[in-house]
Amino acid sequence: MPCLPHELIAWKILVRLPTKSLLQLRCVCKAWRDIISGADPSFSQAHLDHLHQQVKKPYSLLIAPRIKSESDMEDPRDTRRPWADMKVTSPGLYLWEESQKDIATLLFDISSFPAEGAATRHGLTHCDGLVFLPAEDTVRVLNPATRQIRVLPWSLNSVAPRRCPQGEGHQAFGFGRDHRSNAYKVARFFHRETRGMGGLGMEVFTIGKDQCWRETAVQPPYPFVAGLTATFFKGSLIWTIDYYSPMYDYSHLDDAANMPCFVRFNLEDESFSVMTGPPWYKGPTILTPTLPR
Template sequence: MRQPRPRLLSPPAVLPEELIAEILYRLPVKSLLQFRCVCKSWKTLISNPQFAKDHLRISISNTSLTHQRLASFTNDNYGYYRMETCSVPSLFENPSTPAKTLSFQVEPYNNQFIVGSCDGLVCFCDQNGYLRLWNPCTRLESKKSPPVDLKPGRVNHRWFWDYGGLEKRFAHYGFGYDQVNDKYKVLIADSRHGTLYATRVHSFGTDSWTTIQNFPCALTSQVGKFASGTLNWLARKGDGSIKSLIISFDLEKETYGKVLLPPHVDGDELDVLSSCLCLCEFNGIHCGLWLMKEYGIQESWTKLASIPYGGVHYTL
């Protein structure tokens, strides 16, 4: 009897490299770190700096809170400081259960504060003026920056930090990304007893600080908000009026600029929402929330909400 011929197995389907990359872009960092062991081509792809940039771009475009994390410093009874982060969704999944956190331990008895965050990186400073970057997803940290000159006070031959903490020593600061030069930069303005000594900028990956011109007018906010390649603070006009404006610092050119608020609006709080500057205004009757859809274009300010408070309901 004639034996049936064995069936030839079809070769396994091979996905195009472009499609594989598109799938990997949408996976969490923890999975990507594991998938580097699948094969050499995946390891090469995932380890490519351009892959990291494309993965970040797609993650940012996700309008859900899947990739958002909260970060803070805590200390225990033994004097150890830790930076802890947790995902925003974990706070809502089961409110009665403590959220899972990632922890990064720093030197004991070394006061720390967070300068800012950008592209998933957290920039923090210690009491000796050294700054570092930490990636909560990969748990990798950068080398220390050169120390920024803090000009500490001296009492009883011991150094101390006035104004109740290291963070208060800096009148203004901010952290962001210079896309043109592919550098993460930090700005710090050192002050003491209300006097601004100097404003300095550091590019991570270099071994120096650059002293720049102090701010052109008095700022009313301490932390610079990063948007469109600039750091932004609320400020008062220098003509004696009480009207606010926004002072910006271009991280590429390292120059100052001004951004106008919506007409007839005075700002109280500045933040970032969906990569755009967001402004809060309190007028005693309601809270107005504004969004600048096109950076630097005054006409692009759009009012998102008007929230009544103080027992008075106000309708626009």
């Protein structure tokens, strides 16, 4: 019986299999390993598109517990230290699925990651199965399916936390996919060491393409809340504007109902646009975007 060509197997059979099965099939032969491991980006995109086309998808949650590191647990009853001064670590990423009810399974062990200050660890986010874990001094992108970890290079625009304008961090990250190029991009808003609107910056790192961060042609129109990870929605990253930042004067904005609340960063052309708040918004308070992903 003649063997089916590898191209037919890849595009008619492998592309329909779940990720767990694909990882096991990498050991069959070199051709399958190259296809599944990403030598051909079009296969990964076709596999992702097939998953998105499924009629019924089970609900799932990605959970990353935070615990105090052992070095900070000499006296658990001591509550004098503020949370911002504590060291925290995460044992791993856990996946809860609708079918499992009360059970969450370990998806990726990150217990070997160093403990970090609670104030310096940013919120995680995910896109198409990739998990983004930013912190003030380290930015990681994880692929739980392949067990790969990518640590992004240090940015030349980074400054020490003690020199930040607000004292508790000077940057905010976002992660998503550029639908035009199908490339995954990390965006980083940052405060420069100078004040005023010239002190704001945005830079982008394209996974698999860039070797270093590149600054955008246009700077952000407003400062963002430091440490608050952007929401990825329909090809754009959405950040919350920081009204309390000393980097900008909002005194000229008299109409609270029309005050800008969010900034949208388009990953395709890397442009900015401003979004006003919801109808019930009455003043400059911090709003956390909770749009669906």
